[in-house]
Amino acid sequence: MELKLNLQFFAAEEKTEEATPKKREDSKKKGQVAKSQDVNTAILMLFVFGLLYIIGGFLKDIFTGLYQNAFQEYMHWDLTEQNVYQVFIESIIEISKALAPIMGVAIVAGIASNLLQVGVMFTGEPLKFDLKKIDPIKGSKKIFSARALVELVKSLLKITLIGTITFSIIWINKNEILMMSQKSVDVALAFFGETTVIMGLASALGLLLLSVLDYTYQKYDHEKNIRMSKKDIKDETKNMEGDPQVNSKIKEKQRQMSMQRMMSEVPEADVVITNPTHYAIAIKYDEDKASAPIVVAKGVDFIAQKIKEVARANDVVTIENRALARSLYQESDIDEPIDEQFYKAVAEVLAYVYQLQRTV
Structure with a gap:
């Protein structure tokens, strides 16, 4: 040996x-x-x-x-x-x-x-x-x-x-x-x-x-x-790329910081759209900042569950819409307005949410 x-x-x-x-x-x-x-x-x-x-x-x-x-x-x-x-x-x-x-x-x-x-x-x-x-x-x-x-x-x-x-x-x-x-x-x-x-x-x-x-x-x-x-x-x-273990730890730390920042935005969202188990997308609309609703958080599986937990803890309305949740996750980026093709569907969801808030 x-x-x-x-x-x-x-x-x-x-x-x-x-x-x-x-x-x-x-x-x-x-x-x-x-x-x-x-x-x-x-x-x-x-x-x-x-x-x-x-x-x-x-x-x-x-x-x-x-x-x-x-x-x-x-x-x-x-x-x-x-x-x-x-x-x-x-x-x-x-x-x-x-x-x-x-x-x-x-x-x-x-x-x-x-x-x-x-x-x-x-x-x-x-x-x-x-x-x-x-x-x-x-x-x-x-x-x-x-x-x-x-x-x-x-x-x-x-x-x-x-x-x-x-x-x-x-x-x-x-x-x-x-x-x-x-x-x-x-x-x-x-x-x-x-x-x-x-x-x-x-x-x-x-x-x-x-x-x-x-x-x-x-x-x-x-x-x-x-x-x-x-x-x-x-x-x-x-030496050129850095130690793989160190790089892995840095990337993990970056992911954690990104997730924490994203989760901190969920309480300010107007609605969380789910599919209901795998996808979760938090939407916020502020006409003073943007002309269209903005995706403040999104995730699948474990992250999706965390988004829903934070939403429930902060009384953010959760709406189940399988097709819309999947499409928004694939076509939208965090901190960016949603695509024009989703305006009508998201507007209907937000209208429903605002109606619920008024009745309450």
């Missing part, structure tokens, strides 16, 4: 269920999402080298112009504070012109790659200081974990892939590279710049292909880490 209970306990604790939407939202708030850093790197390289391919001539003109100014103009200036300041400012401006587009594209690429993977997310949870992050025991476990092995294999694949791509491009262009010593500086710069950009774009595409596989693994690993046990799901449901 004890063994069976233990097995049931472990089965309940085993994380075999998919994460609930609330669990996913809580994980996202903590910054725990499926994300591959290789996707960021690949998109960043693709954007930056694509930009370099487009504005390569513009960048060459800036840096060659800066080089020419340094050796043809600045070298002939006197070494004064004003001249040094001017050289510094002009150099900063020229370098900024070259770096601004690259930095802008890098920022756009970083934002785009994150939006592509996790969407819009702002959280400071990962930045909070946590002593567990510097725990040497947990750190050593991570070093020898399955995830660390996967990261090692992934790093070796990246090195091999990018190394193969760059070496292949250099090998294909080896003859042109050897002949560059016979070419002019402009031609050599253009050739090496173009070759470098091609290597960067090819490496980015290769890394992007590898990052798709890495993102698939990261998503699988994330889903595995946020899995829940049956007990976790029950606890979450209980």
